[in-house]
Structures are given as structure tokens and as C-alpha cells.
Amino acid sequence: MVSPTIDWFRQDLRLADNPALAAAVARGGPIIPLFVLDASAAGAWAPGGASRWWLHHSLAALRDALADRGAWLVLRHGPATEILPRLAAEVGAGAVMWNRCYEPWAVARDTGIKARLKRDGLAVESFNAALLAEPWTLATKAGEPFRVYTPFWKALQARDVARPQAAPTRLSPAEAVAGDDLDAWGLLPTRPDWAQGLRDTWQAGEAAAAARLGAFLDEALDAYVEDRDRPGVDGTSRLSPHLHWGEIGPRQVWHAVVQRAHAKGQEPLSGAAGKFLSELAWREFSMHLLAHFPELPERNWRAAFDAFDWRDDPAGLAAWQQGLTGFPIVDAGMRELWATGWMHNRVRMIAASFLVKDLRIHWRAGEAWFWDTLVDADLAANAASWQWVAGSGADAAPYFRIFNPVLQGERFDPDGAYVRRWVPELAALPDAWLHKPWRAPADVLAGAGVAVGTDYPHPIVDHGEARARALAAFAELKQVAS
DNA sequence: TGAAATGTTGGGGCG
DNA sequence: ACGCCCCAACATTTC
Numbered sequence: 001m002v003s004p005t006i007d008w009f010r011q012d013l014r015l016a017d018n019p020a021l022a023a024a025v026a027r028g029g030p031i032i033p034l035f036v037l038d039a040s041a042a043g044a045w046a047p048g049g050a051s052r053w054w055l056h057h058s059l060a061a062l063r064d065a066l067a068d069r070g071a072w073l074v075l076r077h078g079p080a081t082e083i084l085p086r087l088a089a090e091v092g093a094g095a096v097m098w099n100r101c102y103e104p105w106a107v108a109r110d111t112g113i114k115a116r117l118k119r120d121g122l123a124v125e126s127f128n129a130a131l132l133a134e135p136w137t138l139a140t141k142a143g144e145p146f147r148v149y150t151p152f153w154k155a156l157q158a159r160d161v162a163r164p165q166a167a168p169t170r171l172s173p174a175e176a177v178a179g180d181d182l183d184a185w186g187l188l189p190t191r192p193d194w195a196q197g198l199r200d201t202w203q204a205g206e207a208a209a210a211a212r213l214g215a216f217l218d219e220a221l222d223a224y225v226e227d228r229d230r231p232g233v234d235g236t237s238r239l240s241p242h243l244h245w246g247e248i249g250p251r252q253v254w255h256a257v258v259q260r261a262h263a264k265g266q267e268p269l270s271g272a273a274g275k276f277l278s279e280l281a282w283r284e285f286s287m288h289l290l291a292h293f294p295e296l297p298e299r300n301w302r303a304a305f306d307a308f309d310w311r312d313d314p315a316g317l318a319a320w321q322q323g324l325t326g327f328p329i330v331d332a333g334m335r336e337l338w339a340t341g342w343m344h345n346r347v348r349m350i351a352a353s354f355l356v357k358d359l360r361i362h363w364r365a366g367e368a369w370f371w372d373t374l375v376d377a378d379l380a381a382n383a384a385s386w387q388w389v390a391g392s393g394a395d396a397a398p399y400f401r402i403f404n405p406v407l408q409g410e411r412f413d414p415d416g417a418y419v420r421r422w423v424p425e426l427a428a429l430p431d432a433w434l435h436k437p438w439r440a441p442a443d444v445l446a447g448a449g450v451a452v453g454t455d456y457p458h459p460i461v462d463h464g465e466a467r468a469r470a471l472a473a474f475a476e477l478k479q480v481a482s
Numbered sequence: 483t484g485a486a487a488t489g490t491t492g493g494g495g496c497g
Numbered sequence: 498a499c500g501c502c503c504c505a506a507c508a509t510t511t512c
Contacts, residue, residue: 399512403485
């Protein structure tokens with residue numbers, strides 16, 4: 001009789017295209033699916049509030065999906081370094097399987113656990129479920145990690161993406177193993193329960209992720225090139241939180257998109273399909289960057305930025321967080337984030353540019369806020385994206401690229417659908433003034449029932465002046481660096 | 483995956 | 498008919 005296999009779930013909360021699970025099934029014995037709530041190893045990067053909400057529902061969905069196939073998800077909390085060996089001994093496991101994580105703290109932890117379990121005589125194997133290509137398999141001709149996106153994307157396109165495996169239909173149950181009650185983990189907010197907007201917006205779990213992908217392919221892919229930049233249009237995939245927790249994997253997304261393009265007689269790597277896959281490749285690029293540069297979340301990727309003159313501005317930071325900057329497109333984004341745990345990507349760039357360039361507040365403050373509030377909070381994507389906007393990151397926007405929040409609003413939310421939804425106090429303003437209410441004539445404001453300074457804040461900075469100050473600060477930095 | 487300043491061009495008004 | 502100026506539209510450069 002084959003000894004039990006522990007399948008340690010982490011950020012791979014799915015049954016399909018799950019190589020660790022497939023290996024556990026192939027081994028033949030009973031399967032013990034395990035999830036460990038291990039805040040100790042992650043330090044500051046333990047999941048934030050919105051992420052914990054998602055995790056709760058995703059685990060519930062995984063638990064039910066496993067039960068449908070005859071297996072019982074075991075929940076334990078505490079340091080995984082202690083829990084894995086203890087559970088293995090407790091159930092007489094002969095093997096432990098998992099899919100790899102790439103957060104530096106996880107790599108360090110998992111390396112130790114693998115060594116320990118092997119020393120104990122167990123078979124331990126790890127697999128790739130989260131990436132199209134492992135970070136150590138893509139390199140420049142010089143053997144270096146890619147530091148620029150475009151050549152990275154070209155190299156990735158030249159690779160074959162493995163076909164996803166189907167979910168196992170039947171799992172051999174193990175004898176009952178004691179575990180925690182999910183509800184007792186307290187992942188959901190209480191007092192206050194701020195998650196109503198999240199519940200209204202999202203459905204966690206593998207089945208919901210697959211449905212979301214299907215809906216995107218059916219309804220939005222064709223218009224993706226234009227609509228992806230329109231926050232007032234449902235033009236993006238919204239797969240990010242599902243991808244973060246591994247409810248769906250990038251290989252599954254890749255092949256579904258390629259298949260859809262082929263069915264329409266289109267080339268999958270050009271047009272809308274290619275554009276969407278290139279966005280998936282930005283996720284991949286971020287993950288590779290983190291794997292190669294583990295300090296990405298904490299330190300400027302370009303060390304020259306260490307000398308940058310950031311401002312300490314608690315009031316400005318608070319206004320930004322609360323969506324009270326006086327710039328409608330920025331405030332709409334920050335309020336969407338607070339309400340739903342998600343923000344449209346175009347608006348993330350605008351809001352992030354405003355924080356680091358107009359307010360000149362350190363990108364790490366933005367990174368920390370997003371970490372706590374985003375349902376798709378991902379260490380690699382969050383760190384790489386903030387550094388990209390700040391100009392300190394890999395292949396970053398040049399420092400002089402400063403978004404004008406009024407022009408961005410007018411260009412990408414021309415009919416004001418997005419601002420009116422999230423900044424309802426401005427809803428009655430005509431399009432012409434919606435993105436710059438402080439410039440509207442008095443009779444227009446009166447007609448719309450808007451008093452700037454009372455119903456909606458005055459801009460907390462003058463963008464023209466803020467832009468000039470940011471350019472001056474960056475010019476100074478360049479002198480220090482040279 | 484910018485914006486603003488500066489330069490160039492060409493049509494129309496006008497003397 | 499011609500030159501001059503204005504300025505919108507577009508292009509290029511600079512930040």
C-alpha cells in the first residue's frame with residue numbers, strides 16, 4: 001500500500017493545470033491537501049486585508065472542489081517549517097508535493113523545508129504552476145536576466161508554452177486529519193465589515209476564474225486594444241486576483257487565448273490576442289524580476305534613486321488614499337480601489353504617477369497602500385509596477401514622463417462614465433468640466449449643484465507647479481548621480 | 483503605457 | 498499679383 005502524499009497548496013488554489021496535484025495523484029496513495037496560514041515567514045508581506053478576504057473565499061471554493069472529488073482540505077496555521085515535518089510524521093506521509101512560489105521569503109522558507117523533509121526520508125518535489133517560463137530558463141545572450149521588457153517578450157514568444165493538464169476526476173481520500181476551521185482564521189473583516197463592495201464585485205475560486213476568462217474572451221477580447229484603456233468600459237479581463245492565487249494559471253490563459261484566435265482565423269501573437277498576451281507577459285516579467293532581484297519590493301532597482309528628494313507629506317498621502325485630491329480621475333480610481341479592492345490599470349498608472357510625481361511621496365508608501373487594499377496584491381507585480389512608475393525600476397518610464405491627470409481623464413474617460421460612477425458628487429457636471437471642476441464657470445457649477453471646496457475638494461496641488469518641482473528634483477538627482 | 487515647448491508649414495486675410 | 502502676418506495644424510524636441 002502506497003503511503004499518503006501531502007499536496008501543499010499555496011498560490012495554486014486550483015485542480016486543473018496543477019502539476020503538484022497531478023504528481024500526487026500519479027503516486028497512487030491517499031492524498032492530503034494542505035494549506036498553511038503562515039504569517040511568520042512573510043514578515044511585512046503577509047497578505048493584506050483585501051487579499052485575506054479573497055483567500056478566505058478561494059480556500060472555501062477549493063475545499064468544496066476537493067470534497068467533490070473525495071478529498072478533504074486540511075487547514076493548519078503557524079510556521080510551515082514546523083507544520084510540514086510534523087504533519088508528515090503524523091500521517092506517515094511518504095511524499096510532499098508543491099508548486100513553487102517566487103517571493104524571496106517563500107524561496108528561503110521552502111528551500112529549508114525541502115531539505116528537512118528529504119533528510120526525514122520523504123520524496124519531495126516542486127513544480128511550476130505560476131509561470132509560462134521559469135526565471136532561470138530565460139536569459140539574454142550574455143546569460144543575464146532580462147532588464148528590458150521588449151526583448152524579454154520576444155524571448156518568451158519564441159518558447160513553447162506547456163499545455164495545461166486537466167483536473168483529476170477522483171482523489172483517493174486519506175484517513176481523517178485534524179485541521180483548523182476556516183472561519184476561525186478570521187480572514188474576513190468584522191467590526192467593521194468593509195467587504196460589501198468586494199462581495200458585490202468578485203467571485204473567488206477556480207470555477208469563477210474559468211467563467212471570467214470565458215466571458216472576457218466572448219465579450220471583450222475583440223475590442224481589447226482600445227477598450228483596455230477605458231476605465232469606464234468593462235474592457236479588461238479582471239483575471240489578476242484569480243491569477244495571483246492561482247485559481248487559474250498563465251498556461252491556461254495563454255492556450256485559451258491562442259485557441260480563440262485560431263478559431264477566428266487570426267494570428268494569436270498579433271492583434272487583440274497578442275496585445276492581451278503581452279500584458280500577461282508583463283506579469284511574467286515582474287515575477288522574473290523579483291526572482292532575480294529579491295530586494296525589488298524594498299529598494300530602488302536603480303540605486304541612483306536612493307538620493308531622490310522624496311517629500312514627507314502625511315496629509316497628502318491621506319488625501320490620495322481617501323480619493324480627496326481634487327483631481328477627479330485620481331479620486332475615482334482611489335475610491336474604486338477602496339470600494340472593490342481593484343483599480344483599472346490605466347487609472348493605477350495615473351494615480352501612481354500623481355503620488356510619486358505630483359506629491360513626490362515615496363513609491364513605497366503607494367506600494368504599501370496597494371498591498372493592503374488590492375484583491376490582486378502580488379509582491380512582484382506591485383513592486384515592479386510602482387518602481388516602473390517612479391522611474392526607479394526596470395525598463396521604467398523615464399522620469400520626465402509625468403501624467404497630467406486632467407488630460408488623462410479627458411482622453412481615457414471622455415464621456416465621464418468612470419468619474420461619474422466613483423465621484424458622484426460631480427455627476428451633474430457637463431463633460432467639458434468634469435475632469436477640471438475648479439476651472440468651471442460659476443454658473444456651470446451652480447447648475448450642477450457643485451461647490452468646489454465644499455462638495456468636492458480644491459486640487460491639493462497645482463499640477464503645472466508640481467510637475468516643475470518634480471522635474472527639478474529629478475534634475476538634481478541626475479547631478480548627484482553623475 | 484506623456485506633456486509641454488518649440489519649430490515648421492500652409493491657407494487665408496489684408497494692404 | 499504679391500508679400501506679409503497670423504495662426505491652426507502638425508511635427509519635432511525637450512523636459
